[in-house]
Amino acid sequence: MTTVNDLLNLLVLEQISETEFNGTSETIGNPIVFGGQVLAQAIHAASKTITNGRILHSMHSYFLEPGDLELPITYSVSVIRDGGSFSVRRVTAHQKETTIFILSASFHKKEEGYNHQIEMPTNLKQPEALLSWTDILQQYGEFLPKSLKSFFEIERPIEFKPVLLGNPLEKKDLPPVSNVWFKLKGNVSGLDMATKKQILTYISDYNILVSALNPHASKAHWGNTQTASLDHSMWYFRDFDFDDWLLYSMESPNASSARGFARGHIFTREGKLIASVAQEGLMRPKNKK
Template sequence: MTHISQLVDLIRLEQLEDHIFKGRNEPIGSPSIFGGQVIAQAIYAMSQSVPEGRYCNSYHCYFILPGDLNEPVYYEVETIRDGGSFSVRRVKAKQKDKVIFFMGASFQGMEDGYDHQLEMPKVPHHEGLYSWDQMYEQLKGFLPKSIEKFFSIERPITFKPTVVTNPVERKKLDPFQSIWFKIKGEMENDPIYNRSILSYISDYNILTTALHPHADIAHFGNTQMATLDHSMWFFRECDINEWMLFNIESPSASGARGFARGNIFSESGQLIASVTQEGLMRPKN
């Protein structure tokens, strides 16, 4: 995928019955389905069943089995409740009649209320920073094969880390990371697609932050990594065409699991969403 329109086409599911949808897959360089894809498609599926004007304000999901890239994913949506202000939905994602993922989500209409937020951290501006694409063009042929394969994948998102680390230098890093991102191309702002796209992007970079403090001994070649659960809260609407900042920290890793949390800010400093994720970080023998 090289343009945001291709990601939108991936998120937009085929509706088979009232609450059953079918989705296709796109690889991002990993052997199984990218978790952000399943989350984004699940939000789209659930959003089709809620009253008009209600949009996802939070979700919590669990990854049960690795998704097979060669098999379609079927989403079964269940209505839990439609209240005066909120709706609750649950969705199961299946392949070959096995549940690979499930999610519960809350939907709310637009309301006014109290308003406060954390300030956006002070980081280098995206202008002048190198993107993943630019780094790949400069470093291809000099990187380990696994890293070069990851960076060579064409994506509909531009990522610009505020600090560039040497991927072959083995030293401990701080458990923090900040990445600017922007979609490639432009699209109309739509609350459903905006939330789906932000969810897709939120599964990039977050778990790797939990690997930073162990970067002197741990890397993708000797560590089994997989998302276990992922949650997200949406606070404010955004312009999906603008640059945004994903600020991530990892408070803990233990028991072969890593935990990370992050905030997504607009370029002007508005807090758009918060994310948490726990994932498997199992050293290989």
């Protein structure tokens, strides 16, 4: 995938019945299905059963088994409730006889109410002053660890620019935070709100566990640590567009018992908070049983 059109094609599901849909997979450099893809496709499936104009405001999910890139994923949607203000859907994703993922999503009618938000981090470098993953590969590719270089070589429909560029050869512990600017590649005009939220959800599974691994960077890295998303929750607050860079600001309050917990907030460049994310992931040292 190289542009937003490729990502949009990935989100298109084959409708089997009123509540069942099939999806295909694209690798992001891992041998298993990317969690963000399953999240976005599941939300897409759930939204197909919403006929009252309500908009997604939150979702909560668990990754149960790794997905096979070669097999279609079937999303089965259960209509849990259509109340006076909220509609709730449960989505189960399976490949053959194996359930790989479950999600609950809530949709809310448009209402007016009180309004406040936290402030975006200040004194961060703007994206124009930073190197993208593509720039890092071009300038430092020969010095990168093989696994990291291979990951950066995969073409993506999103450009990422980390605010702090850690040196993987330095073996130095870092603060449990991570800030990454991101922007879609290609024409992003004309996207409806439901589609924008699906794309944002896809992107939200990138980078978030970096903040949990940072405090252990002197001894832990992606090559010697088994990582996987265990659960993922997301809340959607305000409308937005993809026509400028967005900031994903992440922190990790805790790591213990071979799990790391991270949370993040996504802002527009102007500082509008559009979504928040929470995730716990597996962080298992490979040299320990």
